[in-house]
Amino acid sequence: xxxxxxxxxxxxxxxxxxxxxxxxxxxxxxxxxxxxxxxxxxxxxxxxxxxxxxxxxxxxxxxxxxxxx
Numbered sequence: 383x384x385x386x387x388x389x390x391x392x393x394x395x396x397x398x399x400x401x402x403x404x405x406x407x408x409x410x411x412x413x414x415x416x417x418x419x420x421x422x423x424x425x426x427x428x429x430x431x432x433x434x435x436x437x438x439x440x441x442x443x444x445x446x447x448x449x450x451x
Contacts, residue, residue, distance in 0.1 A: 383410060388420035390427045397426035397439045404434040404441055411444040 384392045384407045397404045398419045405414045419425050428434040441447075 383407060385416070385420065388423070388425045390420070390425055393427040393429045395428040395431050395434050396420075397428055397434050397437070398424050399426050400424040402439050404428065404431065404439040404446070406431075406442070406445045409445045413444040414442055 384394065386392055390396060394406060394408055395404050396407055396416060405416060410416055
């Protein structure tokens, strides 16, 4: 579920600056713990997955099925 809180502004992808993991908010799973990432201030929004990968983020195992695309 896309959010408009924290650093996000409805972007599809959310990076966790603490773990360098990127999540797909359109395919979010409970295990992603997105609300906790935002509350901790570790949220980094990306509107294109490619930009997250360029910034050194790896895909979340749960919502991106450990793929790199």
